[in-house]
Amino acid sequence: MIADLTYFRDDAEDGEAVLGRRGRRVPSIDTLALFALEEAIPAADRRRIARAKSFALVIEVPSAEWVEPVRAACMTLGNWPVVYARTGATREDRPDRGNDAVARRLAEGGRVLGVAQACDRHLPSALVGAADGRYRIPVPSNAVVARVIRAATGQRPTAMPPSIAAGLGIWDLCAAIRAGSARACVERLATAAEARSTVDGQVADAVPFPALRGYGASHAWGMRLLEELEAWREGRIGSFAAIDRNVVLASSPGLGKSTYVRSLAKSARLPLLVSSVSSWFSQSNGYLDGVVKHIDITFEEAYARSPSILFLDEIDSIPSRSSMDGRNSSWWTPVVTHMLLKIDECCAREGAGVCIIGATNHADRLDAALVRPGRLGQVIRISPPAAPELAAIVRQHLGADLPDLDLTVVAELGLGATGAQVVGWVKAARARARAAKRPLQADDLLEAVAPPDTRTPGEKCAAPCTRRPTRSGPRCCASPMSSRWI
Template identity: 35%
Template sequence: MKFAARTPARDVAAEVPNVEADEAESDWPLAPNYAVRPLIARAVFKDSLTAKIQTDLRLRKPVTILITTPTADWTLAIAAQASTVYPFSKVASAAKAPSKSAALECPAPTGAVFGISPNLSWLSPTVVAGADHKVRLKIRPSVIGQALASYCGKRRVPVRNADVSGLDLPDIVYAMRPGSTPRQCVERMRRAVESRSAPPATKIVPKLDELSGYGAAAQTMKGLASDFERKRETAVPFTMPGVLLHGRPGCGKTMLAQSFARSVKAPFLSTSVAHWFRAGDGHLGDVAIAAQRFFDRAVAQAPSVALLDEIDAIPDRAAMEGRDRSFWTPIVTGLLMQIDELRRGGSGVILIAATNHFDQLDTALIRPGRFDLHVEIKGPETPAEVESVFRHCLEDDLGGVSITPAVRLASLATGAEIDSWVRLARDQAARASRPLSLTDLIDAIAPAEDRPLEELKEIALHEAAHAAVGYWLGVNVQSATLLSTSTQAGSTQIGPDGGIFSRVELERRATAMLAGRASDEILSRGVTSGAASDLHKATALVLDIHVRLGLGETLLARESVEFSHLLLDPILRALVEDDLRRLMEDARAHVRRLEIPIRTLAAQLVQNRVITADDIAAAVGSRDSAWTHPQLEFER
């Protein structure tokens, strides 16, 4: 590597590397103990100054130069180099936000003035307003590679963006040790990058290629990962689209973001609105500062991956009134400005947001230009995907054992639920001082049943009626189960068929909801309180048909619907009541028609505790099926 001037080795600290020189091999034998920090800082400092700036400095013009640094460590090192390389200049630097009472440094512009900070708002407004040049500190891999060759006195090795992505100055300095070759130093940097590509965890976050149960969402993120890596290698500022991950709780939104970061080997940062409030006293200023720090850290470690978790904690301003609106509007507006600044600046940060409630988000927050890609995570949907998630969580446990019974019980479970069951099963095996068994796993998913058999048969008939009638009517029935929770004795899962429904399609769904009550009347001991939630759902759906969706007898529609409308409007109440009675009669007719498959499915439920879509299809068959009574496990 060549330098602007050759000096004896004893005065190497005064040398300034010429980073535009040939990169083949260092021709200057440096002592291995040469100070690393000044070497790196000086090379990066000189590389960041444009030709025009260097000309102005050589002519000693009274110019003001603002340098935006990635971090506080870079700020201190670059400020020291500015004073050393250009001793006639004055330096105003700020490595952290000034206190409210602090007097901001404002040197007299009698000569060159450097303003250096990670955040230019921390400098004197006078210095910022009077700037002649603004530059962002560039940490180019080729400059790091030249510094490595100079430090080690060896031939230069290639350094890629991915090798130093997101590393702070201390990380780079720590990787360069006396007696090491450039290749060894680069390998240390790579390990440092890898360690920051995901947060500490009890087990390694899988890469995107290793994920299971994410379907189209994983494919979308793989495409983004390729774009991120390609743009990073160009060594020029780049912008990535904002990504909004949404899905039900526990479907793996945070895991997908972490996996993306690990796959591209980029630093991963995570925050939430709750964290912003915990960072201070909850006052507006404290929340704004905490949010700003998150974005500053993301830019400082760029190229990086920044996750804004549970973004639905930012309320929709259109739904707020009075004091709530007054408090939240500055926070929402500030967040929007920070996102816009991040996107405009070519920061190299990919901002990912995650939410369980996509429909509750502020429309200004999720518009294109802020979050361009809306990625729904549905979780594992097929038995193969469910088993793949189980195998990932189990690691080496139950390697040669079929886990099909557990997979059936876990139909439509989220990744978080599966992980929780595996941990519970391991705890149970550990308490018994034995290896994990399939029985432990099944017990964790479906604890031993303590309900009477007659009660289970009754619940099974109820759920089987939902499933059989729904399937018969073309509703997307996914599964039914006897597994109980704190709020339900069993459940039938009905998936979406699309985003647009006709009145006939919605009424078929309502009929399937009422089929459980019809089964209680016809096949069991009579109507019980167990069908109360079915009635609530069916009533809400029919009310929507008339009031919100514009599918009733009037074109008048309201944006929101409440049950109180039925109390205030006797005509509407009569319409809903008439529809419910008509649909209830339809449900009774279908239960009588489908009694044999309903009893077949109920018997399978009692035995297996879960039935899948395939089980339901096999029992009900087509509408032309003619059923004969099979040998059932229990009779009416």
Template identity: 40%
Template sequence: MQATRSFSKSGSGIAFDEERAVKSLAGGQTVVAVTAAKDLLPASFLSAIDIEVTIGVPAITSIRHVIREVCTGSPRGLKIGDVKGLGLVELATAIRPGSAKETIERLRRSSANKARVTLTFPNAPLVADLVGYGEAKTWATQAVEDFAEIRAGKPTRLTSALLAGPPGTGKTALAQSIARSADVRLVATSVAAWFSNSRGDLDGVIKAMQVGFQAAVEAAPSILFLDELDALPSRERLSSHGADWWTPVITGALLEVDRLRASGKPVLLMAATNHVGHVEPALRRPGRFDRVIEVAIPEGDELAGIFCQHLGSDLTDAEIATIVRLVRRATGAEVGGWVETARRIAAAAGRPLTCHDLLTATIPADHRSLDELRRVALHEAGHVVAALTLGVPVREVTILEKNGAGGRTEIAVASTDTIEALRAQIVIALAGRASDEILGSGPGAGAAEDLAIATRVATACRASFGLAGTLLHHDPDVLQHRLLTDSRLTHDVEDDLQNAHAEARRIITEQGDLVEAIAGEMMRRKVLDAEDLRLLVDRRADTPRPRNASSTVENRRSNRTVPDRRTTPKAS
């Protein structure tokens, strides 16, 4: 009898050596393959198997028999719950010479430790009380109702879902709320957990993955929550070297999901990702994950509801509305952090929480000079005016600092990616720089992100989308390399950018008064939304304008004092 085993080239995993197995069989030897999932073995080997032995979990009577043979005393106190979830390795580790009583205690501790992967959350909010989840709450409500139907003995199919959204939007909290509302166990696992719960070798990672899936099945009715699913790479993005290692893991995950869905067990499959485009496409298809639900950053009434949940009766609705108007959009995690900071400020002052405390927490003091703030305001106003001129809606513009950016303009990207729509994106991206040049103190390094966006779109139009005279497609991931190595493409993209920049300068020159007006309003209010901008544009339309707008703009610029450029805010 001969077992075949070979290490991968990286030395980090175990792979089946198909060629060696064939030679061994041809030489009259017996080949034994041991695997946690036979689907991971080559199809050619599976089709030639003479004997297949499935080793299941030992029955409680068999475990008692082993204890009698190995230990002293009687194992009659051993119950099936004492060994729940334990595999052969855990059983072998716990059952060793000594008293049967000590062995049973070890088995109970081992089973309890294994069960800790299944969690309950008595303090999680009920699904009915959640705010800020939109479509995800509707799905979660149905899931709770489905669990109730299952408990009532009615045949019900649970609808799996992949939750996609930025960090902090409460994807994990939603899983906890469903578990509490439906009174079921939550089994939470992730790719990171598969590595941390193993030696990091291929065999260990796959086994750790299977432990999570099996725990959910054993705890049914339950929820299996796969966090940060994009950590399991898409096969479309893998290099040949990475594919050698990751393909068995990805295949194993697909098989485990298929087994779970086919088992008929009442297990709700959930997953979360910050980057849905990075998730393996085969995982996203219906039958594995039935739905992909976007969990957006809350705003408006939903954001106010989240503040109310954290604040209780500490602030009035009017005070919360003031905060929401300034913040506009924020994740539940951000709101929780702000309220906690505000409570610390109030506690340090020895008084109840005030609206000013929360304002201090949400909008820290801005230490930029007035010249710096005006420079950012003119830059962002340039983006806004270009967008409005080209018929692209603007959702919000702000000069509040956040995540390293001195300001931000949020536009509604067109749903149709025509060449006209994409060229408009390029012009809008470059309009901030045009405003810096015409109305401000000249371009600064803070506009580098705008240049990156414009370059990326212009390059994709020529090299990926087939919208600029060629049908040749290049993967977007290699476009930067193409620009470095293809001088003709670089020349063409530069021409496109210069033309778009000229168009942006034309718009800013003709609409200079509007740019100045929007910038001035931002200096006063910090944040403007679509309705604010509409009212401002309508007021400007009713105001007589100078006959020679172009010369007026140039005169204003020539008389402006140039601010200190040593601290250039990052604008986008």
């Protein structure tokens, strides 16, 4: 794809646009991988690599789609008779394959190149262990993006948002950077970044995270994560790995774990990828190799969009190995072990930039190794909201409707309800108002929260007393009717 690009150099201190030999603009597809490579390898090292008769070079790239473009860009560093450009797509992309050829070529004084998004998992182990130079190409910095824009347009971009390439793949970047004006390129990149940040379609409509109510300690953890992400963007935290970014949310069904994560992703301005054990089966062949492969694909996609949030829903579907019987153990143990290894890799991999958030309705079923420090770390429990928090949740979903209604009464009537039930109340109230062809009224909401008791007096006396009051009476059916619930 990239041929004879040694003339693309930006050595001028005045930052003049990078042009081709005949003054033509150079397409971004021909420069992006090259400029990213040049930023990753210092100029002195590039000269040393180009001159060396024998050299083992290993390059780690952000994601699988970068492998081939970077392999081609490495041809500017000299001839490579033996090349391993591996993405993990085949059974040959393993550390135990190709070691004999690597050893022979290096022993004969030759040159070997390896490029992969996960070098230790995909490249020959002999090449990784004997590498004379190992370099990592991160997601392109604004400086690299600016060089590519200048090469494509001949113009210097005057301003760009911080980390403009975050969450975008190499082909997204190349498609957005094309001939025309530098300003238009920046605008397209910003639009592409916004579009890719809503991998989960419900993120755009989520409530901003600081405005969420009813989440207790989990809300405090999320606010701290937002603060640390902002500090990382500003350079006050040097490494993404230093951020406390992994957690498991545990609660009864309906208490808003998915809502929590979508709001967090929106306020964090990070792409949200949602996965679950059921999706590993439904989107693969359902056999052991297919499930393991889909786990790999899930994490690779999170790396490709990093910094990002990977939401593992229903994580208790990954069974605890201590509770497996003999029949299930032989099948599930490799899946659990592989999942633990992927989390370890995500936490240790330099530049991975992924926050992992699990969700479960059954925290007691989780494998102890999954939630130990260094992996998902901690389990934060979400309890049903208290009355003031429930009133705030109702107000969030009502929006501008019924601004004068005292929601304390509604919250007391619905005490013990979940956020999902609140959504149901508001939908039912609005449907009732629409059916009556009038604006929403307080009675519509109260009808949804505490429907009138339509039983006969005989049925009321025969039935046990309800634990919650209704609009037609307090807790005990023998007590007189009361209007104080209206």
